[in-house]
Amino acid sequence: MxxxxxxxxxxxxxxxxxxxxxxxxxxxxxxxxxxxxxxxxxxxxxxxxxxxxxxxxxxxxxxxxxxxxxxxxxxxxxxxxxxxxxxxxxxxxxxxxxxxxxxxxGITYDIPGLVEDIFLMLFMYALGMRVGPQFFSGLARGGIDFIVIGLIVVVSNFLIVFFGVKLLDLGPGYAAGIISGSYTVTAVMGVAQSAVNSGAFHLPDGMTTDMVSANMAAGYAISYVLSSIFIILLVKYLPSMFGKDPVVEAQRAEQDYSGGEDGGALPGTAGASILGFTDKQIRSYLVEHKELAGKSVNQLFKINPHAAIVRVVRGDEVIEARDNPTLQLGDIVGVLGNYGLLLNGEDKVGQEVSEPRARMIDIEVADVHVGNSEFAGKTLEALGQEIGFGIHLKSMFRAGVAIPHLPKTIVEKGDVLRLAGPAWCIAQAAKSLKAVPIIESTYTEVSFMSIALFIGFLIGHASVEISGIPFALGASAGCMLMGILVSWLRTRNPEFGGPTSEGARAFLNDIGLSMFVAVLAAGVGPKIISSFQGTVVIWIAILGMLGALVPPFLAWIYGYYFRKMNPVVLAGACAGGRNSTPALNGIQDISRSGIAAVAYPVPYALTSAAVLILGYIAMVFS
Known part of the structure; x- marks a missing residue:
């Protein structure tokens, strides 16, 4: 062998x-x-x-x-x-x-919590940047369903764990610990401990505060580890379990959430400046027809706005069309237009010749924001005749959604036009629209990101106390919301920073989540051994697994059979309802799309608060 x-x-x-x-x-x-x-x-x-x-x-x-x-x-x-x-x-x-x-x-790992927090916030910001352009359309389309899914998950988790602990008579503290671990929300341990310290929970005879805390820790450690791993696998493979191809379903969802028009990548997102396929070409012709001689490039464009002379070669001289030269017999011109139109070039201009100097022109793609009210209310056809020299309209976006760009489509102030053509042609059109062409670059914008993370931290760290229970959005959720806001603004106003490099965003996404998980593992790992005490560990494992996996599965049944939701979007909602960012990353990986994240923030935010209340109740009545 x-x-x-x-x-x-x-x-x-x-x-x-x-x-x-x-x-x-x-x-x-x-x-x-x-x-x-x-x-x-x-x-x-x-x-x-x-x-x-x-x-x-x-x-x-x-x-x-x-x-x-x-x-x-x-x-x-x-x-x-x-x-x-x-x-x-x-x-x-x-x-x-x-x-x-x-x-x-007996060796333990003591990694500062600041490391975990920093990488988690970087990941959440990068995640928000990815989903932001589609977030609000997703909220508008499925907001109620996302709320219902979150409630199904968080309430059923409480019922399974709380009454399971009662049935098995595991003792005080286990319910709150298992809820905290199975939901992977460590803050539940904090509110449960506050119930014990404040006297809201009355210690039974023979029990001490340390004993209750030990029970909580045991329930948390075992259920946290198991639920952290298996929730990723469940959410990741839910669409496949029901016979759905996650890649195909993600593509359908992307088209649906973009408004049904395939306009390519949204403004402000990766891929916005990719040329892709087009029937536009540049071909070179010898000027042989006398009726062309003596006419300027702009005059000829007015006569035939579907083709533009973008370069003139006269002997050894190369003249750019921006100078509006007047043609002479014997000139060689580079004409930009539809392939079908250019096939008839010999009849209208002259013999087609091979002249690289007339044809070898760089074509770029840029997003231009319509900021000049002078053009508001005009059709694309009229706009093209006025400022469309040498450019091709690839896509049109309104309020962050791709819309059909037909000749009679009315242009409104605030629209974003994706133009393709020679750089100077795009710049000329943008100047007429009183805008700046935005092209995707590798600029990482560290200063801009830092400001967004700072604000996100302040928003998430703000706490409101109700009946002794502190409620806060959380720094990571605040950073995600800032990522959503930033990318949403860029989608509607590409001059507000332009597209973010996908390479930079993807790196933040991957390194942030991986480092966060690695730090988390270092703290949880040693606690497992101390939690193995007789058959109790088996019951904790069973309840933790049931509390972690059954609730999102019930939510899936609701969304899949009753609401007919897109499977990939539904999986993202289930991950949000379970507060599992790694699970969201799993469905994104297997679907090769970020569309699942449009459903994540609403149930995530809802259950982040609800699980604290239910964890407090579980402790008080345990």
Missing amino acids: NKQSKLLQALSHPPKYMVSLFLGLIALASLFLGNAYASTIEAETYTGLASALSYLASNPFAYLFLTLAIGYPIGRITIGGISLGATAGTLVTGILIALASSALY
């Missing part, structure tokens, strides 16, 4: 090889780090694997990036058509490293 066959055979048994990969990489890291860095450890001397794990604990930077380096390939391993994905792979890897460190050597 050759090496390639052996490799294929090995990859066909991923469970065993996933463990081998993990252990092998840890062993390799231990060998290297144990020898290279053992001298830097002052508190205790370790060797081998212990030395590696101790080094990672002392240097969170190394732990974080090693977790990502191992977690990403693990997430790509497919078993029976199912894969964890990068997020769940990173979470599992981080937990295993932290768990092994704690269980074997």
